[in-house]
Every structure is written in structure tokens, then in C-alpha cells.
Amino acid sequence: MLLVNIYNVHLKKRYTQSEVVKATKLNPLTVSKMFNSVPHDFKFSSIEKVAKFLGCSALDLIIEVPDER
Numbered sequence: 001m002l003l004v005n006i007y008n009v010h011l012k013k014r015y016t017q018s019e020v021v022k023a024t025k026l027n028p029l030t031v032s033k034m035f036n037s038v039p040h041d042f043k044f045s046s047i048e049k050v051a052k053f054l055g056c057s058a059l060d061l062i063i064e065v066p067d068e069r
Contacts, residue, residue, distance in 0.1 A: 024049040
């Protein structure tokens with residue numbers, strides 16, 4: 001399973017969720033789910049906006065975790 005996790009990148013950059021929301025114009029709930037690695041079907045455009053704001057690659061925000069079976 002692939003998850004979007006901006007927590008590790010955000011720690012290096014020291015941005016708050018509200019700063020990311022304000023800069024990217026994304027829904028606060030969407031950003032919160034990204035910060036907390038909540039499984040969700042994110043739009044690629046949303047991931048790209050956050051990556052551009054954080055100055056990293058979209059691939060830096062995506063992590064792979066084993067499926068729970």
C-alpha cells in the first residue's frame with residue numbers, strides 16, 4: 001500500500017499544517033491526512049502542490065507499507 005506522509009519532510013522544513021494549507025490552498029482535512037499518513041485517495045495534483053511548497057520531489061512524500069493481511 002502506498003501512503004502520503006509529509007511528516008518527515010515537514011520536520012526538516014519546520015512548516016505547520018496551517019502554513020501548508022495557506023500556501024497550497026488545499027483543504028485543511030486533506031493536509032491533515034497527509035501529515036498523519038491516513039490512507040486516502042489523494043489527487044496527484046495535491047501531492048505535487050505540497051511537494052513544490054516543501055521544495056522536494058513528490059516521491060519523497062510517498063512511502064510504501066506492507067498490506068495488512
